[in-house]
Each structure stands twice: as structure tokens, then as C-alpha cells.
Amino acid sequence: MRPFKSAKLMRVAIYALSLAFPLRAQVPTAEAIAPSRLNLMPVPASVQTQKGRLPITDSFKVAVSNYSDDRLRAGVARMLARLAGRTVLTLPAVLATDESTATLVVRCERAGDIVPSLDENESYTLDVTDKQARLVAPTVVGALRGLETFLQLLQADRDGYSLPGIRIQDQPRFPWRGLLIDVGRHYEPMEVLKRNLDAMAAVKLNVFHWHLTEDQGFRVESRKLPKLHTLGSDGLFYTQDQVREIIAYARDRGIRVMPEFDIPGHSTSWLVGYPELGSASGPYKIERGAGIFEPALDPTREQTYKFLDTFLGEMAALFPDAYMHIGGDENEGKQWDRNPQIQAFMKEKGIKDNHALQAYFNQRILKILQKHHKKMIGWEEILHPDLPKDAVIHSWRGPASLAEAAKKGYNGILSAGYYIDLMFPASQHYLADPIPQNTSLTAAEEKHVLGGEATMWGEWVSPETIDSRIWPRTAAIAERLWSPRNVTDIDDMYRRLSVISRQLEELGLAHEKNYEMLLRRLATSEDTGPLRTLASIIEPVKEYRRYRMRPQTMLSPLTGLVDAARPDSEMARQFAANVDVFLSDAPRFALYRSDLEHTLAEWQTASRALGPMIDRSPALQEARPLANNLSSIAEAGLEAMSYLSAGNAPTAEWRNVQLARLDEAAKPSAAIEFVVITSVRKLVIAAAELPQLNSTTPAEWKKRVTTMASPAPSTP
């Protein structure tokens, strides 16, 4: 699937997202929710707190009982290193031999699958008393999942570190919980992949979907067809040794590695070295732009299948996973339409359109994969009456195709709703459920829904920024795919997410630290003050608007303010919540008043200080409109608060002027937008509605506050 959508498809995707995101949904929580002082993410299937606490000191010892192997011991060693790093305690490096005196006993039954698989048993129980913690799991992977929970349970107070008394029984809701990383559009170094695998394991994701080929790059070494990577990658590819290294690294963490070779479209980079496979005559060049491109493999020639048999056979031997993803998306067939030989072939075979031609292609690929003992998975476009039932459908345009596939008896996974490159907040992804509560699927059909995958499409990510696009939001998706369906409290999710986000830093994730670094670079100063203030309340524009608003190529630097800015502004979320409380506190308007005034004043100060900073740093020039708008926003907010505090209503003219200024400020610049406009608009409207306050009941006013600025009329 594809990050660059035609307008029609984009509407579909947005509709799906809006369906999945009822404003501020707070589904009643059940016993499955962990007590609020816990910071578990994903929330386990069942949690019961018990009395007591288990102290964690430098005499902490782990014993492994029953089954043990290198993978388990390495997992324990990693857990110990993280525990030591967090507590600054020197912990014994060797495993305890006496189970009875160990602080933590890990008891496994067996290794589990040699190659991580969809059928792996990932369950575990964790029982913590004031004497000991016992982690019991049928497989090593289950134990690894439990070790992550163990680490998340660490708590601290004046008496030191401890774990709470607790009984956890846990297993995933879905067996397929993935993260796609597109290394085709921008290559990512080995250490970026490794730290992201560590982060995946920390939140119990279990499929690394490695999108290895794109129009913009062919990223895996082929020894049999070396022109693929030598001519198609700018030298930026993974050697087969490196691929094995990643597979081993992932396996050590109970993570499958599923490669994707996207065909017949998205294949320009293949054709640079082998133009004879194309549906139009070459030569081809590595694509530098973003979007959907015409080149497609020629599905009518035997040579194509011979080539793919060779290549996919080589890859089948390299990648041990049972599944191979063949993409299959967004081939618009323009090259096919223009190629007389292809048209003649279709006529001869009675193939009525391009979709049918691609189905023919898929049939042939399926046979090749079967020959090499792989199961086929592809983007939802592969769904076709001729598609055999053992193919898996990867739904990206909306959950409807997933349900449709399930009803037809196909297994499927969901990515619609999990497009993290679209820059939507975690809350939105969090509520996208592969099997929504109102599903029309029968219980038997539900079993065809295997899970889902977050998709990190690579147009606008670099090794410096990719972590901040994936994390922490993907942890919320990981919870959706692991935890019971009724775990949907957004506030509690955000509370835990900020804790987990910090813990991810222990694994080398750079989503926090590169933010400040990029701001320092832009500010050309240690002192990022005003820029940081600005950055805290802006976000990159959503969906695919960046493409249009700030055109770049794959060779452009990703170091601008839009790259430093992150989705899901915590500051904006907090500001919005505080504004609601403040306005609901009518007619006193006292709660959070000084907080809000302080914040608004800080914005005003920052907007003044940004001018000289931008003068010094031409890289920030594009942000000048934002700096100016920040001043409008702050002024509107401060003035509105004065009216509210004094109980004096402003004139209608004032209201209209302010709303117009806010509308102006709401327009994106540099592919960036403010995410506090709605809240400030509320302040302005509330001030203007002061005269009505007397004739409104408190309950009515509270309700009015929540809807005050939405939809936003700029004139009465």
C-alpha cells in the first residue's frame, strides 16, 4: 500500500479514521484495566493486585528453572541490564542456582517455535509477592513477554525500588502485531532497525514487516541478480549477512521478520538494472520523487516469472518466515494500457481489465511462492475471485475490506487506522479496532482477523527523525492489538504512554533526544527557548498535505522545523484540557487561570524572541509566519481571559476580529500547523457569550464549552 493517495482514496481513508474516532470516547472500563497507579502497556489480559511489595536491591537474583536456552538467558541478561541502568544498582551478572532464594524465578516449558511463527504461544503468568516474583510461560517467547511486564512493574519511593504484589495472567488478543518500516524511500542504518526491534519487543509487537523495495530504492542484496541492489540502491542496501543479523536479532526478541517485495507496481528500482522486465522500454532511473509511478513489471512474459522465481527463491531461502509479502498495491496499469503486446496478451487470454491481469500475475506469483514454501500476503488490491484462500489480505484503505475478506474466508490484517506517517495523534490510532464492537462478523469469521500493523512509510523520515514518527504512538497501537477490546480509556493511555516513552529511551530510541537536537541545530544555539515554545504547540500537517505544501525529493534534507515538530503535542492536549476546566468554572473563571495566563504570556514572549532567532538562522525563515501567528494566538487568548476574569463582555467587533485572526493563524505554514487554535477560539467565544451566561444553567454551559469552537464559525 501506499502513502500517496488519489483524492478519492484519501477520502476513504479519512472517513475510516473519523469513524474510528468518536470525540473523546471513554468506553467504560472493565476489570481488565490495570489499577491506575500501574504503568503497564499494553495492559495485560488480567491483573489482580495483591498485598505486599517485592524490594529490588543489589542482591536481586534471577533463577531460570526447567527449560532454558541461549535465547532465554540473553533475554534475562538484557532485562537485568535495563533494570540496573534504571536503578543504578550493580546486579549479579550470573544466574542464581538456588530457586528458593531468587528474587525472580523464570519457568519455561519449552523453546517454542524455532522460527518465530503466527502460532507461537506468547502467554505467561507473573505472580509477585513480597517474597518472590514467579514468571511462568509455556514458551521462551512467553517468558520474554513477561520479562517486559516485569520491568514495567518497577516502582520507586523513598524506601527504594520494588514491585507491587500482583497476579497477572496475560496473552495477546491478536497473534499478528506488526510494525512496517519502509526502507525503500529512505534507507535506515542497521542500528535504527535494531533499536526499533528492541522497542517493538518492549511493547510486545511481534512482526517486523520489512518493506525492502520501492520505486526509490532496492535495499536487499541479491547474489543471483546483483544488478537489483547494485544499480537500484545508491549503494544503500542490506547485505545478506546483515539481513541474517536482523533476523537473528528479531528472533532473539520473539519477533518475526516478514519481507515485502512490492510487485508488479512500485518497482522502478528493479528496472534500473533489469529494464527488460518493465512494461515499457527503458532505461529507468531510481525515482527521486514521492507519489505513485507508472513503471510495472510485465506480467505477460515468461521471462518475468523466471526472474521472479530466481529472486523470490533466493529470498525465500534467506528469510525463514512462513509469509512473504508481495505488495500488489497501487499499480494503475498505465504502462500496461500503452503496451500493444500486453493488450494482445489480454485479448488472447480473455483477461478483461488490469485488475484481472494483476490477478493473473498474482496467481503466477502464488505458485512461485508455493514452490518455495511461502504463504502469500499482499495489499487488499490482490483480493479477487480467483485468489486462493490461503493468501492473506492486508487491508489499508479501511476495515471494510478486512471484513469483506474475512466473510469470504480469507485471513487478513489491518493497517487502515494505523498509518503513523499521517501524523494523527495516538488517540486516533488507539481507537481503530481490527474487530470493532459493532462488527458484523460472526465468531468464526472473526478468527480470520489476525491482527494489524502500524505502517511507517518512509517518504519523510531520516535516521534522525524516524523514531519520533514511530514512537511513542506505536505503543498505543501495540496495546490495541494485544489488550482486551474494552481497554479504551484515552486519558489513561496517554498517562502510561508518557512513562513508556521515557523507558524506550533506555533502548537507544531517539524520539525524545533528537527533538531537542534538531531544535538546537535550527536555533544554532544551546538556548532553544522560544523555538521550543513554538515547537511545543505545532504539529506537522496531517495526511498527505506535506507533499503539496512543502515539495521535496528523496534527496532533500529532513532537518526543517516540520521534521523537528512531532505529532501529538502533549502541551496542546494539556492546554485544551485546562481551557475546558477554566471555562467550565463559570462564572468565577478561576481554575487554571494563572496557569493559562502564564502559558499565553510565554507564547507572546516567544513570538517576540523568535524574530531575531530567525534572522540568525535562514533555515527557520519558513517559520516566520508561524512566529507572527503565535503572537495573534497569544494576544487573542490573553485578551479573552481578561474579559472573562473581569466578567466584562467584549464587543461583537472584537470577537469577529479575533476569530478572523485565529482563522488566519490556523493556516499552515512550512507544512506545519498550530494545534491550540480550537482552545483559544473557545476562550474568545466564551468571552463574547458572557452576556448569555446568566441565563444558562451550569450544566448547559459546561456542555456549551465542549462544543463552543466546533464547528468553528468565524463570523456569527
Place this chain on the structure above:
Amino acid sequence: MRPFKSAKLMRVAIYALSLAFPLRAQVPTAEAIAPSRLNLMPVPASVQTQKGRLPITDSFKVAVSNYSDDRLRAGVARMLARLAGRTVLTLPAVLATDESTATLVVRCERAGDIVPSLDENESYTLDVTDKQARLVAPTVVGALRGLETFLQLLQADRDGYSLPGIRIQDQPRFPWRGLLIDVGRHYEPMEVLKRNLDAMAAVKLNVFHWHLTEDQGFRVESRKLPKLHTLGSDGLFYTQDQVREIIAYARDRGIRVMPEFDIPGHSTSWLVGYPELGSASGPYKIERGAGIFEPALDPTREQTYKFLDTFLGEMAALFPDAYMHIGGDENEGKQWDRNPQIQAFMKEKGIKDNHALQAYFNQRILKILQKHHKKMIGWEEILHPDLPKDAVIHSWRGPASLAEAAKKGYNGILSAGYYIDLMFPASQHYLADPIPQNTSLTAAEEKHVLGGEATMWGEWVSPETIDSRIWPRTAAIAERLWSPRNVTDIDDMYRRLSVISRQLEELGLAHEKNYEMLLRRLATSEDTGPLRTLASIIEPVKEYRRYRMRPQTMLSPLTGLVDAARPDSEMARQFAANVDVFLSDAPRFALYRSDLEHTLAEWQTASRALGPMIDRSPALQEARPLANNLSSIAEAGLEAMSYLSAGNAPTAEWRNVQLARLDEAAKPSAAIEFVVITSVRKLVIAAAELPQLNSTTPAEWKKRVTTMASPAPSTP
């Protein structure tokens, strides 16, 4: 070398450092110093500014004329990527073909040495006019050096990016400018080495001294003697492929890679797999402690030399550099003393003491190295009448041994004064000169001084912290080794260092960003406020006091406050300067008054806020005394300032109480010390001396201010 010194040797080293660091030396600067608005580091040999400026826009083009090869083109591509990243400009990816329209023309004569060597010509000239920049160099390495200067010249203002009109002629003062990284005590992943090689290239260092073996770890794969790395490394070693990768990476940047295999001492890890080489019977275990250990190879057995011939021969083929470092330091010979066979051997051969026995050993090793076409270099202990003149002496205890070696006709390099693990400020290292102005060497003898190396000993560094121990201070050492001797303005060095430090972040260096990260982890919060305030005015204790004050093993976490704290506090430097200006402004005491009061008040606030933070985070428990002392420091400072501002002298009792509190606060905790005590002490003493102010001339008072608190009497 050795990081853990006996008391006697430590005194020598400290004496050497104190000699090298006359307080606040400001040697008059000559024409070699770049104009103060430039941020070049190291300062070039000759700089002349010219009129005009060369704009840098998205039509920036580079042409390579005359000689060109992959290494040069890769260097240009890296420069372009950094230029693009910093300016957020999309720059053309391909080289320009028309020299006349190029913004930058790079003209080389030849490749230079295939293997980077001591004789490489690194010179270049860079001529920037408002039309074009021309970089001319005899070799590709010279061009790479010039490209770094080019990037450092980038300036910005409201009109955009540009380079100033300038003529630079440049070459290094010394041909050997190195950084030692000890990966024996703590292993460092490949990406840590690579980013440090990038940083080295950025400041024109040219030798990566890879300290590969230690008592605590044997870090290189030996295919011929595999028990060395399999049993001696905990699995943390570099494969030979990885070694080749590092060598190629370094070569691409004009950096030599010199391996060190430290023998006959420092060799415990060798003996884990091959105990038969030891001077005492085994078994041996990988050493976990820090210090000097007894195990040493047995120099009396032929088997030892056969083994070393095999191993060093294998390494000689792996590492192309002309030099091989054989360590040779800190073998105290205790195992030799106790071994009757060794004693008998010495008697038989007429070897009178252990130093002579080691000289015998070195003679044998020298022959092995000669057989494998390597030149020998070792720590200064190898100096002995029998040592052949083509061995190189690595001086670590003081410049005297370097001079002694030079007088005897040996080549030598200096590391005394460049021990960055000792946590001294950059200013101190900066003034340590391999050939001080008062040298007794003749011009001919001076030629034997090849340069120097900063030494990053690895006892207390992890992949998270190592960058902050190396950078930015090592850039000051790099300048010492490259720039003319008279470039010694410390204030200007610090001004440029802070700019260069930020630029190093572009290369992935984590010295800045991991600081905040470690503080977040300790604070268990995004909001590190008070901890950050504390951390800004503390430093790890100097020299080797950490070993004693906060004992740890090589397996301990390096995530404590001492690991987050950095040497060379900028805040303390600034505070000290401001206090001096404030006190010199007698009797008004107005300059910087509000700044200082604000800072001291912030310390007071932070000290109060730290209590609850420490309660939440037991990892910070050890910092509680520091939090309390911060309050004493702030109070003493604020009270002193009130007296000074009011012109009222305090009582002698007040003075004594405050100085006693400051003495108490000056005591390290958690191997950390405050570095603002001297300045606050000045405030207290100045307040107490207010009555004398009337009878003192302004000049006398100013002089008094500089010496007021040094030496620091706690009672009158």
C-alpha cells in the same frame, strides 16, 4: 599509559598538568589567529580575510577538477549532506561538470598514500571570493581537511547563508594527531566508533588508536587463536570483517587505524583462553575490577613468542597501518618475581631486574614486528638502552620522557596532558604542548616529536556516555596538535568550542543529547528542571578519585548522576567570570548583580525541589548531600550579595560560618563535586572585606578579587 596510577605516579601526572596550566594564561595572539567572528577549529596556519561573501543557495554546485577518485567524491557527498542538513536546502546531488559555474571547485593533484600514513601531505589552500570557492590540495586527504574548513566557514544572517571572503593556507603542526579509545574495559558498538571517527575528521585528527585488549576484555577476532576472543570477551568483540569496515571508514576520512595489543601486562583476558602463556599457573578469569593487575605473559618461554608471532602476524595482515602498538605499560612484574623458572632464566641470562626482562621481551617482540613489516610503538616504559631507534615512545607520565626520548634520537608522541578520562577542563589540555615554548630540545630533536593523542580510557564509559567524555574537549586537543603554537587564547577557544560542539551533533555524536536523556531517566520525568540546575554546576571528581569514592565493577551500570554530569561546566565558567566582573565593579557592585542574584535564587529553588524528586527516584539518593549543599551555596552567595549591595560588612562570625559551610559543600558526594565553590567563596570574602575597600585602590581591589579565594582559608 594506564588509567589507574599508584600514588607516586599520580603525583607525577598531576604535577605535569599543573605545569602545563598557568592560571588563565593569555599568550599574546599573532596573525595566525582567525578573526574573532570565525568559528574555525583547529585554527588554520594562515588566515586572511578578503572582501565579499559567497552566497550559499540551493543552486550550490561542486566541481572536482584534475585528480578525482571514490574517496574524494564520497567526501564531497558527505560535505554536501551536512551542508544541506544545516541549511535545510535541497542541494544538487551530482557533481557539476562546468568548473566555471561551480560554487566550490575542489582541485587535487593525486590520491596520496593508499594506506593513510604519517608522511601524508595534509595541506590545502582555500580561497573564497564572492564568485567562487577554490580548494586546492596536493592529496585527497588535504582536500578532505579543506572540506571541513569549508563547512566551518558557513555563516548566516538575514540575507541567508554565505561564506566570508577569505584566503586560508593550512597544514598541521604535527603529523600524528590521535584519539585512543579503550574498548577493552568497556566494549563500544560499531556505530560509536564510526561517529567518533566522523568527529575526529571534523577536527582534523588523523590517528584512531584502537586499544583492543585489556585485562577486562579481548576485543578482536583471531581466527588463528580463537580462544582469545571467544573466551576473553564475553562475546563482545569485533569480527575481522568489522575491523576492515572500521579501517575502510577511517581511511575514507584520512584517518590511520593503529591497533594496540597491550603486552606483557594488561593481558588477563588473553590468559583466560591460553593460561599456558601466563607467568603463574591459571586458571584466569576476565577481570571485572579497575586497577593494575598482576597477570603478565611469561617472557622466558619460546612458546610465548611463537604464540605472539602467530597472533601479531595475523593482526599485521589485518591492520594495514605501518605501526603496531604493543603497550608495555604498568607491568609490575609480581608474577615474574614469584616464578622460580623466570628467576632462573634471568640469572642464567644475566638479566638484572624486571625492567631488563621486559626489555628482553620487547627486543623479541620487535623482531616479530619487523618480520611482519610493522614499526613498534609502546608506552614510555619500553624506553631502555637496548631499544632500537626505530621504535616510537608514547609518553604518558609527562613531557619529560618525550624530551628524553627525543634527545636519545627516538620518535615520540605525547599523551601526558591529554588524559581526557581524568575529567579536567578543556583549557587544561589545551595548554599542554608536545613542544612547550621553553623546550630544551634543539630544532633537530624537535623533529622527533611527532604529535600526540587524547586517551579515552574505558573504565567508566558506556556507549551512552563515551561521547560526552571525548567531546567537545578533544577538539581543543586537536587544535593544539594542528594549529600554530601561539594559538592559545582560552576564551576564544571556548567560544569556538561551543559552536563546534553543536556541529558535532550533525554527525550523530551524543555528547549533548544523552546528557538530558540521562537526567530524564534519573528524574523519571520529562521535567528535569531542578536536577538540570544541579547538574549544570557539578562535575565528576577529577583524576582517579572516582575509583575510591564510588567503587564499581566493569559490570556496573553507568547511569548515575556522576555519569550524566560532564567535565568542564560552562555554567560554572560563566558564573566565575560574572562574579569577577561584579566584584571588580566596587563599590557599586552593580554589574551582573541581577544575573547573579537570579542564578543563586534558582539554585535555592532547585535545592528545595530536589528533595521530592530524590524521594521518587532512589537512583538519586546518593545525590541528596549535593542537594543540601546546593542550598548552603546559594544562601551563602545570596547573603554575601545583600551585604555587598547594601555596602554593609557582615560580622567575622558570619564569614566564618559561611566559609565553613562552603568547605563542607566542597566535599564530593557520589564522586561528584561542585565547581562554583571558589566563586561563592569570593563573594563571602569580599563581603567580609568591605571595610578595607575604602583604603584600597581600584587596581589593588581588582587584583585582590582574582586571588580572593585561592588558596582557600576556611578560617582567618
